[in-house]
Amino acid sequence: MQVSSALQQRILERIQDEGPISFATYMRMALYEPGFGYYVTGEAKMGWEGDYYTSTDVANFFAHSMGRQLQQMWEQLGRPAHFGVLEQGSGRGDLARQIQKWATQEAPDFLAALRYQVADINTGEDALTTLASDFEPSVILSNELVDAFPVHVVEKQGEHLYEVHVTSQNGRLREIADEYENPALNTYLDSFKIPWRTFADGWRAEINLDALVWMKRTSQLLLGTNPRRKRRGFILAIDYGDTARQLYINDRHHGTLTCYYQHQLSDRPLVRPGEQDITAHVNFTALIRTAREQGLRLQTLTTQRQWLMDHGIYEELERLHQQHFGKIDTDRASDQGQIALLQWYNLRQRVSVLTNPMSMGNFKVLIMKR
Ligand SMILES: C[S@@+](CC[C@H](N)C(=O)[O-])C[C@H]1O[C@@H](n2cnc3c(N)ncnc32)[C@H](O)[C@@H]1O
Numbered sequence: 001m002q003v004s005s006a007l008q009q010r011i012l013e014r015i016q017d018e019g020p021i022s023f024a025t026y027m028r029m030a031l032y033e034p035g036f037g038y039y040v041t042g043e044a045k046m047g048w049e050g051d052y053y054t055s056t057d058v059a060n061f062f063a064h065s066m067g068r069q070l071q072q073m074w075e076q077l078g079r080p081a082h083f084g085v086l087e088q089g090s091g092r093g094d095l096a097r098q099i100q101k102w103a104t105q106e107a108p109d110f111l112a113a114l115r116y117q118v119a120d121i122n123t124g125e126d127a128l129t130t131l132a133s134d135f136e137p138s139v140i141l142s143n144e145l146v147d148a149f150p151v152h153v154v155e156k157q158g159e160h161l162y163e164v165h166v167t168s169q170n171g172r173l174r175e176i177a178d179e180y181e182n183p184a185l186n187t188y189l190d191s192f193k194i195p196w197r198t199f200a201d202g203w204r205a206e207i208n209l210d211a212l213v214w215m216k217r218t219s220q221l222l223l224g225t226n227p228r229r230k231r232r233g234f235i236l237a238i239d240y241g242d243t244a245r246q247l248y249i250n251d252r253h254h255g256t257l258t259c260y261y262q263h264q265l266s267d268r269p270l271v272r273p274g275e276q277d278i279t280a281h282v283n284f285t286a287l288i289r290t291a292r293e294q295g296l297r298l299q300t301l302t303t304q305r306q307w308l309m310d311h312g313i314y315e316e317l318e319r320l321h322q323q324h325f326g327k328i329d330t331d332r333a334s335d336q337g338q339i340a341l342l343q344w345y346n347l348r349q350r351v352s353v354l355t356n357p358m359s360m361g362n363f364k365v366l367i368m369k370r
Pocket of ligand 1: 039054055056057088089090091092094095119120121122125126127128142143144145148149
């Protein structure tokens with residue numbers, strides 16, 4: 001039996017036993033059910049042959065900017081001899097490899113201090129539950145991790161919020177809006193002063209409670225266990241999303257839930273459970289607030305476009321132009337000149353994908369520090 005139909009069967013059985021399950025429970029099973037979930041089964045998901053690609057896949061300019069960012073943090077901390085970096089949700093480890101390659105060429109003294117550790121749920125390390133307590137990181141970073149955590153979905157009707165549940169009808173999965181059980185859902189939107197009562201009926205939003213758990217644990221992991229000697233360091237998280245007030249607006253009537261299957265976008269999370277990625281935009285205000293409660297301060301919240309610019313992406317592009325693409329100016333008509341021109345266009349195109357304000361350039365980069 002295919003992963004999807006076997007998992008679907010499991011989900012249907014659970015609904016039979018327990019009644020309708022919350023969308024968050026459904027999403028947790030679809031993505032993380034041992035042996036079946038999207039993130040815990042073996043096949044290729046990332047990159048051009050998978051379902052989606054990330055900034056790391058687009059071009060190593062992203063990793064190089066991250067390298068320069070980490071080097072800056074290392075300097076901010078006074079160049080410690082051991083500089084621990086923990087990357088959560090590291091996938092195949094491409095970002096780690098590209099950063100280390102960059103450091104080998106561009107920053108050997110930084111490389112000598114760098115202790116870079118990767119962790120991913122596909123090797124059994126869940127960022128929500130495991131604490132790498134024997135590892136002292138100065139930086140905990142993630143790219144497109146938090147958007148994968150299971151979300152609750154609420155729907156506004158009249159003066160009330162209902163929670164979207166998943167039930168079965170004639171052997172198929174179907175959504176219904178129902179009363180919620182988790183009291184945290186009741187206060188969540190109000191705590192960010194979202195005027196949802198004025199929004200149109202049927203308005204939907206995702207609430208990522210696991211993101212709060214994650215930020216709390218991650219902050220604690222960074223600070224260490226000794227309350228009198230809290231460690232200094234940074235949490236850096238990149239993802240799509242926005243501040244609460246930008247995210248939860250009337251115009252976004254259907255919320256931000258998105259599925260990816262073989263590079264096709266869809267808004268049908270109940271089909272192919274376990275075979276497609278399901279994500280939702282991240283509420284960065286919630287992450288900042290949770291980290292502040294743990295004693296961290298906000299250093300940066302900006303767009304990926306701005307962050308890449310601040311970390312030298314265009315200077316790097318210009319340097320490459322001068323070093324390797326001189327033929328374009330001196331010998332454009334020759335075969336070599338034409339090849340150089342195509343390669344140059346290709347590089348420039350990749351940079352514009354990373355910085356495009358309509359897509360990856362609009363990802364947010366959050367840095368919390370202590
Ligand atoms: C969109 S990919 C990003 C991969 C990589 N960071 C990059 O930029 O190419 C999301 C990754 O997060 C991992 N992941 C999802 N949920 C996780 C969790 N709860 N704990 C640890 N890793 C998780 C997935 O297995 C996947 O490798």
